[in-house]
Amino acid sequence: MDHFQLKNGELHAEDVPMSRIAEEFGTPVYVYSRATLERHARVFREALTPLGKIHLAFAVKSNPNLAVLRVMQREGFGADVVSGGELARALAAGMPASDIVFSGVGKTTREMMQGLDVGIGQFNIESEEEGVELARIADAAGRTAHCALRVNPDIDAGTHEKISTGKSDNKFGVPIDQAAGMYARLSALPGLDMRGLAVHIGSQLSDLAPLEEAFAKVGALMADIRAAGFTVTHVDLGGGLGVPYKAGEVMPSPAEYGAMVARATKGWDVTLMFEPGRVIAGNAGVLLTEVIRVKRNANRDPFVIVDAAMNDLARPALYGAWHDFDAVEPTGQRMTANIVGPICETGDTFAMGREMDALEAGDLAVFRTAGAYGATMASSYNSRGFVAEVMVDGDRVASVADRILPEDIYAAERVPEWLD
Ligand SMILES: Cc1ncc(COP(=O)(O)O)c(C=O)c1O
Ligand SMILES: N[C@@H](CCCC[NH3+])C(=O)O
Secondary structure, eight states, rough: SSEEEETTTEEEEEEHHHHHHHHHHOOSSSEEEEEOOOHHHHHHHHGGGGGGGGEEEEEEOOOOHHHHHHHHTTTTTTEESSHHHHHHHHTTTTTGGGGEEOTTTTTTTTHHHHHHHTTSEEEEESSSSHHHHHHHHHTTTTTTEEEEEEEEEOOOSOOOOGGOOSSSTSSSEEEHHHHHHHHHHHHTTTTTEEEEEEEEOBBSOSSSSHHHHHHHHHHHHHHHHHHHHHOEEEOOOOOBBOOEEEEEEOOOOOOHHHHHHHHHHTOOSEEEEEEHHHHHGGGEEEEEEEEEEEEETTTOOOOESSSOOOTOOOHHHHOOOOOOOOOSSOSOEEEEEEEEEEESTTOOEEEEEEEEEEOOOOOOEEEOSSSSSSGGGOOOGGGTOOOOEEEEEEEEEEEEEEEEEEHHHTTTOOOOGGGO
């Protein structure tokens, strides 16, 4: 159950009608529900609480909006960050540095320093080279970097190839068969406190079996590392839990995930860390859009041209992703249509031949499940500016990211005087 429901024939976010949001903030606009974010955070926590020592780090990449991060901080979540920018946001949202985990294959020297300076909780090291560099920087600065080694278990997560991260030909983590040796070598370096392992095999996983297989491999590796005399006190199991994008679609629940993790990690005696993103934010947001025009050609499905485009919601263009699309005031009439944006690319297509609510110019509609990997992947292509974001809480609604207009963007551009 999410908090985007029809009330008196109109779609609401909690108690706020979508038409009020469109009027006040314009379209396209992302709409987040605070109650849904909180509910997802609590359900996830409850599913894992029986495991004992746990650390929850919200994957900032899924939705880095400061208001969203603040909700997560109030729910007691730390953050999983992959850049200096995400680290700065997590701190700005009030997350304690010690609750922040820094992942990513390409941390720059500057970003490592930034993490060390604020005293982040853990670096997830993704190569021996990175570990050596981090050790050098930390040692020179008189700091200690608490680290986990991210392993690549060579497991097919069964998700879209562009969001799979655990196969041996993916860039992420170190080959699991070489990890014990690396762990030993890195443990000997000054400046590093090697305290654990990390794994994350991909996103939008609809099956728990590959995760369980990956965790079993990590458990065996942990036993080898301990047998060799090294310490493992933390294991970061990443994120990846899939969410339903289509009405009626069933995904593993947080409770089923928790039960699987309990089975897979029995007797580990570590702090288990988690980096959920999509499962928290995905269904806590929609993208509200207005139909600009319906273009009808004889003997063809009509094109419903909306004011949102691939620059605002990139997932359909990038991954062929499905987002349910519903009228804000459904009449009960249906149509089959192609849903497209105004951008000059054929890829600016949200759906072809979609069976959907009948819509006309001026009608409002939403793309659902847009709270994760939505606004954060926006661009300003075609000089459309950056989409606005609002958050609803009961019957109140606030802007949480103002629309950035094309003129704001080109204000940062310069024509050199030698072009005068
Ligand atoms: C290292 C890491 N942790 C966490 C996540 C969050 O994943 P999800 O949004 O699927 O939970 C990702 C993205 O896939 C990731 O790469
Ligand atoms: N951007 C992807 C998820 C990437 C996960 C990155 N670790 C999506 O929209 O599905």
